[in-house]
Amino acid sequence: MLLELHQWTRATPYAIGDPTPWYASSLSGTGPAQVAAAVADRDSVRTVASRVWAGVRSAAALAILVALGCAGLSVGVGAVVARSQHDAAEQQLARRTSLVVEAVSGETRRYVDTLRTVAAAAGAFTTLTASKFAQATQPLEQMRLAGATSIVFLVPVTDAELTSVQALWRSRGVPGLTLLPSGAARQHIFSVLNNPLDAMTTPRSGVDITQAPAPTQALAEARRTGQVTISTPYQLIIDQGLPPERRQPSFSLTAPVHGPPDAQGDRPFLGWVLMGVRGRDFVGATLDRESQNLLDVTLRAQNAAGVDVLVATQRASMSGPRDLANNVDVRVADRSWQLRVQASAGGLPGGTTNLPRLVEGVGIVVGLLLAGLVWVLATGRARARGLVARATRDLTAAETAARRQANLLATILDSISDGVVVADADGAYLLRNPAARVIVGVGTELGNTQRPAAHFGAYRLDGQEAFSNAELPLVRARAGESTEQIEMVLRNPAHPDGIVVTVSARPMPTDDGRTGAVAVFHDITDRKAAEIALCAARDDLAGQKAYLTQILDAIDVAVLACDTTGTIVQSNRIARQNLMSGDGPSTIADAVARAGIRGSDGALIAVEDIPLMRALAGEQVDGAELTLPLPGGVRRILLVDARPLHDACGHIIGAVASSYEVTAQREREADLQAFAGVVAHDLNAPLAAIAGFVDILTEDLTDGVDPVSLAATLSRVASAVQRMRRLIEDLLSYATARDRRLNREPVDLDALVAEVITERTAHLRVAPGARRDQFPHIVAAPLPIVDVDKAMTRQLLDNLIGNAIKYTPAGEPARINVSAEPDGEGWTRVQIADRGIGIPINDQPHVFTSFHRAAAHTNYTGTGLGLAICHRVVNRHGGTITATDNPGGGTRIQFTLPTTS
Template sequence: MLRAVRGRRAGPQDGATGAWQGRFVGPLLAATVLIVGLTATLLTARQLRSDQRESADRVMDQRTSVARAAVAGEAGRYRNLLQAVAAGLGTNPGLTAADFAAATGPLADAGLLGATSVAFVVPARTGDVPRVEAFWRGRGAAGLRLTPSGSHPEHYFAIFQRALNGNGVAATGLDVAPSSEGSAALVESRRTGRPTVSDTYVLLRDRGIPPDRQQLSFVFAAPVYSSVTPRGQVPEFRGWVALGLRGQDFLGGVLSTASQGTLDGELYAVNGDSRRVLVAGYDAPGGRDLTRQATFPVADRHWTLVTAADSRNLPGAYSSMPAIVLAGGLSITLMLACLVCVLATGRSRARAQVLVATAELRTAEAESRRQAGLLGAIMSSLGDGVGVVDESGAFLLHNPAAKALLGVPDDIDGPQGWQEHYGLYRPDGHTPFPVEEMPLVRALRGEKSDGVEMIIRNDRRPDGILVSVDGRPLDANAAGRHGAVAVFHDITELRRYETDLAVFAGVVAHDLKAPLAVIRGHCETASEDLADAPDSAEVAGARAALGRIAGNADRMAALIDTLLAYTTSRDAPLKLGTVPLDPLVAEVIEQRIEPARPGGAPPPDCYVGPLPEVRADPAMLRHVVDNLIGNALKYVPAGRNARIDVTAQPGPPGWTRIEIADRGIGIPDEDKPNIFESFHRARTAAGYAGTGLGLAICRRIVERHGGTIGVADNPGGGTRFHFTLPLATAGEQPAPADRTALERALAERAAAEESTPPSLAADQAGRGGISSATHASN
């Protein structure tokens, strides 16, 4: 009876429990899903926002780095151009207004942002002003009037000037001494012998314009030393080349191009009294929530560039993804919560929600198909070839342009067969392109590559085409797999155009040298006519003038040859062949030794070790060897005998390392990183003739052969240049027992000198020869 009563009482309680569960389980589950979803969404949005901020910081750092490099590079370019002009003026002992105009002519077309004018400035004490004025009037400064300003012990007058960037006619005769900033820069440049930059100030030429249009400016100054001086004498100081630079025009022009209107900029300079001065500013649209600062050297000063930007205006730094994720996450969370609630409360509602979700999935699938079709249309319309491979090297995609370039309709999986299947060769057209150096293979290893050139030649492209390939690795996909993508550009016509330009440069050089040869011939004829004339002041003056004309014609011809070699080393096609280095080096030394022995000086001390045969362009390789050996003979201190060591060392497999050491004046450590740049000359080379292009040409030629070139100090003094070249036969090494052509020449010359009477030997030494002494390369 008790059991029956208890059983009847349990029924209503169980029903109440079931009703409670049916009423609250669904909302509780929905609340749980809502809390978890909101937490995950907020954390994800926060992480995306943090990643976006980091991305904005990276983009800001990159933009600031580009802006700093642009400002520093442009200022460095001004300095280098000014130094080049100063070096060029120093080679002309009879500097005239026409010479200055010719030397500064390229500056007018160099696009020097903010530059006002370039001037040749000379110092003069108060008592020497009339003499200096008369002297430079005789050098072509017509109407020059030098008026000292103030009671300064020394004045600095602008003798020749050229206005830049449409700044009107530049006035000559201006005294820079009243400007303490400009005169301090000139004094410091003369003291150090290097280019300097002044403190910030308003240029004298700008002080007459309204104050609201005035700008803080700088003056770059480079000393001019005579490079034609007697042996053993210090080069003569002749003046300065000065360049005025308006800070606002300079900064605005550089930043507007470098930042593409996305960065604010402020340029600060530290003056000689350690004050930090705001020189100029540049404003870009938007606010400022990112700020960076970069300090860099300019001549003997330091400038600071402060950049600011609105992250929303930086490309790739701002997106609405966090807001989209937040909104999407909230929406999905609410949908899931409602779905759980519906599933927990009713089967019919669950079915209806499933139908809604199915419809959304179908819409998403249709959108995905549309996006895939759009991507396919874009790939088909691209003019450049695009190829995509998976992590194993199997091709996933070749757009029509890629197939047209390759000329092979079917693809082959696996990098090992690409070279033979598609016909891939190095730019020489004969050497098969190594598999490990192909851009797609390098990209599969995670390496980026740009502008890799190769020849594609196969049955469908018998003539072959030259392509430039860029390779990039692809990020891991959802399955954790990697791939790579390559973009092909057909540059055949571009290379043909460059070849035509090289031919045109040769024709122009020939046409330019023909008038110089005529001038040289007339000078020689006139000199012969004056040889029998009685000595007088007029005859001596005429002979000196003819000598200067002939010398300038020779320098002009040498400059044309150098510029032609500079162009040819970059654009001329390589004519590769087997080149024995022994006879090549011997011939170069033989031809270089005689001019290096003025006045019967002892012959240079030469040592040439066993040298291998290499695969190279004979003419270009000769230029490299001739330039390096010529420098070893030229840059020698007064009173010291030249010494040259030419040796070969084993390099990487299939390569050799050639070393040319000397005992010359050496290269300072601060100049070594830039010694192979165009028009760069070490400060120790002052007083030696040169254009600053020789080593740049050597680097171009060596790099076009696939090698590297470098420089280091030679133990015991001097310099040691080294460069690498491919061997003619892989694994070939120089035979130690073989006597090189130069050693045979040394032995023959030594035997001849031993058998020659003392008087005849002295006469031969006066005409030059090769020393038979050899020594170790150290």
């Protein structure tokens, strides 16, 4: 209305500026009152028109002010958004740069660790041969070491050693080896063993590495430091025959090889292992998965002259200016490489977009809308139509912005590596990003939704059992169920060997109130393969450990290993029986204290004197003698050897000790010493007596003494000879009872005891003047058949029955009872009881030791070996023997023997 009024006033200026024609023509024939009214009306109209025009000008000024203010605010907000996007792009580049650095560092660490492992494996062999080197390096062929050409074993050789070294390695499995020295240098480094790691490298042995300064310098540094060393970039010797376009900057990793430690603990230097790596292949394979074709990556390193040399470069295929860049240093073994990463801010997900301009445009539009609103409010309906038109344009701009946002979302989905699939309530697929097409491997059209499990080739992890349609995550999500990380195998024409994926799905409400679904697919094939390989390696390691454990448990030498804290980490069967309590991990100090192990002098051993603890301090212990007390006062004597354990750097990481029992050896030594004492005393005395009597006989015969009167002297000589014979027989019986082979057979104890009694009493029956009341009274109850060595058992019974007859008070006949009773399944307990002089209670535990005689028995002839022989016979049969008082007087000997089944 204001616009119409403004137009009207401008169209009729004369009605206000020149009143005469107006009222003259309009009011002719009227009186003064009418004329005055007409003039008043004219003034009123002029005033209203002036106010309207002023209002129009004010509205226009206000509208312009609002529009300018909104435009300025929009530009400011747009600048803030642009700065924020640029910062976000820089942060995105920084994150991706860190991923690239981590990828390069992690990959080089993998190469370094691999080479270190090969060097340790090569050095562990006592004699390194071509087959052993191939065995040590064979796992590298499955490790997919990108860019790796070959792995070689190098040895230093002087001119004087060429012929001998060549002959040595020919004998170790390289028959065609020919060492080809390069240059006039007298010190050479030759490759003697060579295993290729790619399909294009031909093994070459006998090459003199000193013709290439870069690897020669790396080899010298590796030997000096003992660590894995990387060379400066250079042209691999094996690549010098390639066409120029196929050559690329390369480098080599090398590690020293030291052999097993010698007697002094020093590890001799054997040579080096060297791996050649082509830089572009190495970096390209490493960075493809990290850069995602969004980054330009350049890797440089300084060569031997200190000049930056290009190792590898990779350029993304996206267009646009590279307005973002990061320069970082990457640590590779003992060197530092320079990594430059460039990107276009507009090409990075979440980078710069048209959003700032959109914000500015929207702000200006809003400003114009507000200005229009002011103008409309001021100018009325005429502007309403213009407002509608502008609102229509604004809606179009908003739609365009929405499309841009949709395109941005699509770009983000296209850039991620996980597959995303969106389906509506009917199962039709509304959206699938490129990663989904690659991972799923087949089309996701609506016509395939009737049997989706069969169409996609979805199987369980065994690869045999197929998923049903109702079990698929997308189908379950359309039914309202959320699923998380469902693992399955997809095998279809695109993936004939099958891939392993995880699928997470969520319900998605639609505008019509029904439920669609969105699913995310993640390819975990490599991770599963790594897990399987890890499990296989773990199983292999466990198998090797079990195999080693069986070997250690099979030997009769105790083996213990501990870490640097003294905690026992490995023990075999003998060691566990002697030291371990079964209560979990234990320290060697606790185990020694619990077992009560003592030194050779019988004193408790200090912690620092334990052989394993001495080995942890770096000492090599040989033949340390310890004693292990057992119940019943018995002790075992152990000889212990201990050595420190070192890692590849020579640091002590633990210690190992082995021990074996020498109790029997010490007993034999004691027997030998006792035997020497017997020979020196008991045999010497009868010999001295014989010699003296012979001298007397000689003198008497010389003096003409009657030979008949010499009978008493001869009787004494015969008695001395008999004593010597009895002592020698006992010594032989005692010695053979220990080591003589058992010839087991069923033996009737009744018959054997009767035979021994007959022989023991035969001389009494024929002795002149023998009295029947002095004849031994021996009663033998029925005895079983036993499974024993007959000769040794006869000696056992002969000694025991003979002692029972001999150790009888003077003037009294011997009274002996022999009986037997079962002693558990397969054993019988035999008892020989007499009424003789008995054994003092303090001597009873010791009468079975060698050369021990009770004080009460010294008046009776004997060697002190009879009961020791009995003890050995019973012990050889696995039985026991004891001596106790016989109720009513005398001694009761009990022993056990195995019976026949």
